[in-house]
Amino acid sequence: METLYRKYRPKRFSEIVGQKHVKTLFINSIKNNNVSHAYIFAGPRGTGKTTIARILSKSLNCENRKDAEPCNVCNSCISIDKGNFMDVLEIDAASNRGIDEIRKIRETVGYHTAQGKYKVYIIDEAHMLTREAFNALLKTLEEPPSNVVFILATTNPEKIPQTIISRCQVIDFKNIPLKDIVDRLEFVCQKEKFNATKDALIEIAKRANGGLRDALTILEQVAKSSKNNIDINDVRNTLGLVSEELIDNLLKNIKEGNIINILKIIDEVYYSGRDFETFLFQTIEKILLLIEENNNTEFINLLKPLSDILKDIKYSEEKIILVKLGFLNLINFKENNNKTTNKVLENIKKESEKIEENIESEKTEVMEKDIPKFDEVLEDLKINGDLSLYIGLSFAKIQEGSDKIKLIFPYSKKLHFELIKDKKSFLEQYIKRKFGITKEIEVILSNSTEDETLKKLSFLFGKNYKIEGD
Known part of the structure; x- marks a missing residue:
C-alpha cells in the first residue's frame, strides 16, 4: 500500500500547499526562460523542497508543457515521477557524502542529455556533504553547461560553506500555515473516506510543526489505529499525548x-x-x-x-x-x-503607614499655628497674591513674636525652605503694605536629617549605610 504522503504528493506547481513565493518565482522563471544554473532550497522538513525540485525537473523536460506546468502524461514526466529518468539524478547526501560521489557528477556533467532537454542534479540533505566534496563541487557549480541545473536541498543551510552559497540562488521555504495543512488533510480524508473531526485534524496539524509530510504520516497512523473514524482522543492516544x-x-x-x-x-x-x-x-x-x-x-x-x-x-x-x-x-x-513577595509588600505597607503618619503630623503642625495676623497673610496670599508663596508657607511652622516672625521648615521640605528664603524681602514688604506691620522674617531649616528618604534607607539597611558627599 502506497503511503499517503507519496500518494498525494503534488505533481504541478498549482497543487503545492503554501510556498506561494516559491511557486511564483519558478512559474515566472520558466515562462521567461530564465532558470538559474544552481539553487539552494533551504527550509524545515516536509515543506515541499524535494517535491518542487521534481516538478521543476518535469517542467524543464516536459514534451507538452503548458505555460510553466508539466503535462504529467508524456514519457519524460512519467519517467521522472517513477524515478527512472536518466537526466534527473537524485543524490541522498546523508548516505553519499564523500568526494567520490561528487567526482562522478563532475565526470558526467558535460555529457549530452540522454532523454530530455536538461540535466537536473538534486542533492538532498546537501549540508551532510564533506568539506572535500563541497570543494570538488565548487568549479562545477560556478560554470556548469547551459542545460544543467543543480538543486541543493537542506534543512540546515548554516552548515553549507559560503563559497557554495555565493554560487547559488537561495530559496527559503517556510513552515506551512496551520489552516493550509488542515485544508489539505480534509481533502485527503474526503478522498480516502476517513471520517475525521475538525478538532482531530487541527491537533494533527499542530503536531506536524508546519510540515505537510509529517501531517499526512500522522493522519495515516491514526487512521490505521482508529479504523478510519478519527476524533481528537484517537490522535492523542496514537501520539502519546495526555488529555x-x-x-x-x-x-x-x-x-x-x-x-x-x-x-x-x-x-x-x-x-x-x-x-x-x-x-x-x-x-x-x-x-x-x-x-x-x-x-x-x-x-x-x-x-x-x-x-x-x-x-x-x-x-x-x-x-x-x-x-x-x-x-x-x-x-x-x-x-x-510568594513568601518574599508577601514580606516585601508587608514592609512597603508599614513604610507607607509611617510616611502617612509623618505627613499628618506635619499637617497638624501647620494647622496648630495660632497667629491671627499671619493667618490673614496666608489667606490674602491664597486669594490675591503669589500662590507658590502660599503653598511654600503652608509647610512652615510659624512662631510670631513682637518684632520677628520665624518660619521653621522640616528638613524634608528643603525645597520650600529655599523658595521662601529667596522671597523673604518680598514677604516683609508685602506684610507691611497690606497690613501695616513691620516685622523681620527669619527663615529656618530644621537641623533634623530624618527625612523620608533617610527613613527608608534606615528601614531597609538599618544603621549600616553611609551617604557620600557630592
Missing part, C-alpha cells in the same frame, strides 16, 4: 501548591506509558496558549523551570525521578517567591 483535563489539573495543583496531587499526576503519566518530554511540551504549550489567547500570565514563571526539566531528562534513563525532583523544586521556588 487537556490532566494538564489543567496539573496547573491547578501547582497554583495551590498541592505536592501530593502533583506527584500522583506524574505517576499517572508515567504508568500510562506517555512520554515525559511530550507531556512537558504540552504543559508549556498550554501556558503559552493562556498567555496568547487570554492574556493570562499567572503561570508565566513556570516556563523556565519546565524547560530546565526538559533539558535534564533528555538523555537520562531515570526520567520519573528527575521530573518529580523538578516539580518539587518548582513548588519550593514558587512558595519562597
Whole structure:
C-alpha cells in the first residue's frame, strides 16, 4: 500500500500547499526562460523542497508543457515521477557524502542529455556533504553547461560553506500555515473516506510543526489505529499525548501548591506509558496558549523551570525521578517567591503607614499655628497674591513674636525652605503694605536629617549605610 504522503504528493506547481513565493518565482522563471544554473532550497522538513525540485525537473523536460506546468502524461514526466529518468539524478547526501560521489557528477556533467532537454542534479540533505566534496563541487557549480541545473536541498543551510552559497540562488521555504495543512488533510480524508473531526485534524496539524509530510504520516497512523473514524482522543492516544483535563489539573495543583496531587499526576503519566518530554511540551504549550489567547500570565514563571526539566531528562534513563525532583523544586521556588513577595509588600505597607503618619503630623503642625495676623497673610496670599508663596508657607511652622516672625521648615521640605528664603524681602514688604506691620522674617531649616528618604534607607539597611558627599 502506497503511503499517503507519496500518494498525494503534488505533481504541478498549482497543487503545492503554501510556498506561494516559491511557486511564483519558478512559474515566472520558466515562462521567461530564465532558470538559474544552481539553487539552494533551504527550509524545515516536509515543506515541499524535494517535491518542487521534481516538478521543476518535469517542467524543464516536459514534451507538452503548458505555460510553466508539466503535462504529467508524456514519457519524460512519467519517467521522472517513477524515478527512472536518466537526466534527473537524485543524490541522498546523508548516505553519499564523500568526494567520490561528487567526482562522478563532475565526470558526467558535460555529457549530452540522454532523454530530455536538461540535466537536473538534486542533492538532498546537501549540508551532510564533506568539506572535500563541497570543494570538488565548487568549479562545477560556478560554470556548469547551459542545460544543467543543480538543486541543493537542506534543512540546515548554516552548515553549507559560503563559497557554495555565493554560487547559488537561495530559496527559503517556510513552515506551512496551520489552516493550509488542515485544508489539505480534509481533502485527503474526503478522498480516502476517513471520517475525521475538525478538532482531530487541527491537533494533527499542530503536531506536524508546519510540515505537510509529517501531517499526512500522522493522519495515516491514526487512521490505521482508529479504523478510519478519527476524533481528537484517537490522535492523542496514537501520539502519546495526555488529555487537556490532566494538564489543567496539573496547573491547578501547582497554583495551590498541592505536592501530593502533583506527584500522583506524574505517576499517572508515567504508568500510562506517555512520554515525559511530550507531556512537558504540552504543559508549556498550554501556558503559552493562556498567555496568547487570554492574556493570562499567572503561570508565566513556570516556563523556565519546565524547560530546565526538559533539558535534564533528555538523555537520562531515570526520567520519573528527575521530573518529580523538578516539580518539587518548582513548588519550593514558587512558595519562597510568594513568601518574599508577601514580606516585601508587608514592609512597603508599614513604610507607607509611617510616611502617612509623618505627613499628618506635619499637617497638624501647620494647622496648630495660632497667629491671627499671619493667618490673614496666608489667606490674602491664597486669594490675591503669589500662590507658590502660599503653598511654600503652608509647610512652615510659624512662631510670631513682637518684632520677628520665624518660619521653621522640616528638613524634608528643603525645597520650600529655599523658595521662601529667596522671597523673604518680598514677604516683609508685602506684610507691611497690606497690613501695616513691620516685622523681620527669619527663615529656618530644621537641623533634623530624618527625612523620608533617610527613613527608608534606615528601614531597609538599618544603621549600616553611609551617604557620600557630592
